[in-house]
Amino acid sequence: MLSTKNDFLNKLIDAFIGKGAFILFSLLFSLIATRLYGIETFGEYTFAFTLASILMILSKAGLDNGLIYTMPKTKDKYVSLSLLVNLIFSLLIIIVTFIFVKDNYIRFMLPLIWLLSVEQVFFGIYRAEGKIKEFFLVNGFFSMIIRVCVLLVLYYLYGDSPYVLALSVYFSLIVSNLIYFVQNRSKIKKIEFDFSFISYSLFLVLANLLGVLMGKVDIIMLGILSTKENVGIYQIVVQVTSVVSLILIVFSTVFAPKISEYYHQNNYEGIRKLYVKASRMLSSIGLLITIVLIVFSHFFLGIFGEDATKGSMALIYLSLGQLINISVGSVWTIMAMTGKPKLQLYANIIAFTTNIVLNYIFIPKYGMSGAAFASMITHFITNALGYTAVSKRFNIKAFKLF
Template identity: 50%
Template structure:
């Protein structure tokens, strides 16, 4: 059997390793942050934070307006030409979203978090710049280490200042995002030049928005509906289950961080055979690794959840169900990235729309009776559907077979 290393050069391996250590650092610190929050503030207040940040994450997709993926696609060809335009439009959309959202949201803790829409979306744009310029290590040192360390230390410090209060978590989040974005800007300030309007760039970016919105919505709508239809304690328990299950997804994120720009470069240089070989070999490896992790998480799910407190064991089945969904997600590889980075983002929109609609229907039917388990089953089902569709499309468009079945 041809080994994976024969299809990638040493530089690519180095970037994968940088992405791996950076993402592992971020995930570990995120889990530590959740551990500290659940231990100090309990499931209900942590649930408020999760519910509010989920809404911010959904709205953030509109704020970044698809520019994150567009920059990865365009920077290899046009360098820094569209960076200033992306950030300018991002600021305008963020202000509008925060203003409008205040009229439709009643929960005070959600309103308090709304300005994060700009900070979170801006960070995603910076992430694209680092990825497109092969400086993943530089980004993750800020995002996965410095920012998260500050966030954890502040949430502990503010606990003793404000006691057991949601504001403590909110302040820690704001300060950490402000810190990271200031560092990103300082390191990339020379890339910001005159705003150059280009209809083609805007059109391509906006075409990615709907797919991105429905993709994130599919991942977050269960939390929003769970908070609306049950209580914040259930949201807190469910969020921990989701975070643990997302350890599987981390493998794909690590790979995609490097693979996205690589797809764009290979595609623009006409190296289609190399692109297809890289996808097939990497997907097989991703499938094997994700299978091993889902087995481990399923066997030790109760013991893992006990680390966060006894009440979080109620999310054991939800963890397993979400883990199965993520296993399929990773096992099919970077299907939607393959399509988006080669100028075919529209299929993702259609597939996500179908899966998103199914997710809402299933959540509506299952949450009242099964709670967190119903939400997990709904998202697992829609996640499997959208990724199977993506796998079939990639196999047919690029004429490849990963597992010998299409």
């Protein structure tokens, strides 16, 4: 038992360091980009990258979580199938989007859909095997260092074109995916088609797509209903407040495969104990970080330039939304890893619809603060539904009052 706990803790530390490095390098990338290129150019890049990130969710088709759910039983059986389906979906989405989108810069960014999605499929493999450190050494350190260095080199060679930002991301993702492929080439075998695996993954992709859209739709709607400057500032605010959700993201990296393992062993008591301890710990840490971010909001945003401090109110709303998210814990991870992905889909449909309506109402009047307020309310709805579902299914009461 002690060995199991130590192994879980070690993986948690690896995930924290790796994900923390990724976020810090992402902030450094944003800092350099805004200083060298300006908020407006960075906003143009952010809008295109956000669109590619959303479409990436479709192209990965929930295969990363599908692998986490099945690999404890089936090992490498569905790895080749997952990579093939991901490639086919990516090509179809890139082609269709290219036809309908007329903006040349967005078209230039579309191949990122496959590069981002196949990285997530590989991440599912690493998580299922407990090789958290191996993945984040590439994703959180090596790849991000390359991205920042290429950005600086290309700036001094070609000036402040937004295409330089895109090329630096391209280069880092190509290198990192080549490394993932080499490290996992022994798992790529004869393709075995299984409709049950595909259908399970597709429910997850729809749920995850709506989840990501809830986090990205505010940026998309800001780009449509507001200015590119507001998009750039809002992206900085999102990255700063992501420090709150970092703990939950890191925990979920290790939490998901552990829940899958407990579920296949019929160890429901293990699921209950792990979730209760996690929720109480995460809520305490999240509250502390949220207070610091709100109190020193002008300082943190001021690092990115005086214009960025216009997002102080948005930072408060987004921080509170992330606090709600982290306090409830990985409720939807539990449902997905115990064979109930449909419930997350239904909850996300409700929350996503609410988010769009609220953004449409508040962005024209309050700008980025309105988008952040809509995001906060959406977090509350999603997590309240998830907590209710988990509590009823596993008879869990994480907090004394509810």
